[in-house]
Amino acid sequence: MKVSIFVPSNITGFFSIKEDENPLKKGSCGAGVLIDSGVKTIIQTLKKGDDENHQIQIRINGKKDPKNELITLKTIEILKPHIIKNSGKFELKDDLLINHEINVPVGSGFGTSASCSFGTAIGLSKIFNLNLSNNQAGQIAHLTEVELGSGLGDVLSQTSKGIMIRTSPGAPGIGKTNIIRDKNNFSDVLILTKTFGEIDTSSIIEDPKMKKNINKFGLIMQERIINNPTIENFMDCSYEFAKKTGLMNKELLKIVNELKKCTIGASMAMLGNTVFAIANKEDLGKIQKSDNLKAIDFKISKIYNDNIKID
Template identity: 40%
Template structure:
């Protein structure tokens, strides 16, 4: 049994804290990319796991929530994006694992409940607030109500566009979303652009508001700011900003050649993922 969950990049967001972990989350706007996390569950005589990068923190957390530590199977996770760079890899790991285990073990859980388990793992570990529910959508995703799947709400918008991204390394998400100063700056700016985007959910507004948010919150490193500025100076680039929360730059264009002609080392060219989760 294999389940693929795409990576998710947030452009802007606000933090919505709540006593209930399932209502704890964020509202904002982001998009799905073609790479992500694939989890495969295999028959085995004893419990085992194999992860191509990172550690087993998410796996252990999901197994603990599901109380499945004594079961015999092998978990294989292929993470196709940089960890800690703003791609929602921990959420994709949690969600793909929960969905795959649900089918492999015939647990009979509804899709939303699987999403809630993954969301709870994310909140428990301080890894993220809104990636799980966004990853249940496709294309450009507006999180209209905070919380886990089945509690929070999203709207998805399809666009035929190319994406380029380059990462300069990791940012520890928990160090940002749990810091009072960062939380206030993020929420004040994020709620403003979230309200504006809901009135006119265009691709242009997403890119414009993402860039304004990144500047207002002062989360961009010098190297990220320099590349974002460069992208935004080019006529054939629709817009560019920083992945929240990661030391990563993203840019959009209608034509793939707009990125292929650039001499930028480590630049990855992708397309907006209008499909979402895939069960194999």
């Protein structure tokens, strides 16, 4: 058996942290954009002899990666009680190979841990005939993220579409989102990204002083985007949040300021050492003429307005 799940990347522009004793209700509000680059998780059974021990093999882009397989292992751990409840025990009849094909930088503000966990939960539900809804699988992924400190709102965002506002925190089925719309769902605009390194998400969201600063400005931006839900305001709020919280370093700020001259808007992806901008196609020519930007190899994606894809 083989199942493939594509979960889009989520770029958060700004956020505020919502604590709760119930991890399903813990999360973040804010706003972000889904892009058509992300993670395809492929899970397949591998036949072996009946007398052999069966194992789960995890691969990241086809290779063993002990650091980045932790999110998948934690997802399996949280999912096990559901499998036991369904079949009476957790038993592998064949080897399982889980391969995450990731086409965005890891640890850089694209929500890859959420994409990997979400894809794993959906895929294993299919393999073990658990019949979990996407919201139920998303709750498992959200619990995984919260427990590992790797994210708070990406999973909820990935159940939405396009540019969205997380209006209430929590896992899918608990938290809520509103989609920022236009007449053609922004199908004619592009997302430009460039990553300059990783940021440890847990080191930010678990730091009391940083959390206080994030919440102060995140709540201000939340009110502004709700009152004026436009693509331009989303980028303006994202830029102001990144600057006022001090999360954006001088290197990123310099590039972002140049991008703002050529595009609809630019800022830093939360939480990653990544620049992102939203641009019209004609803006690409302006970037190529900019002495400060033309040498930068930006990745170009489109806004994702579809559902999670399962094959």
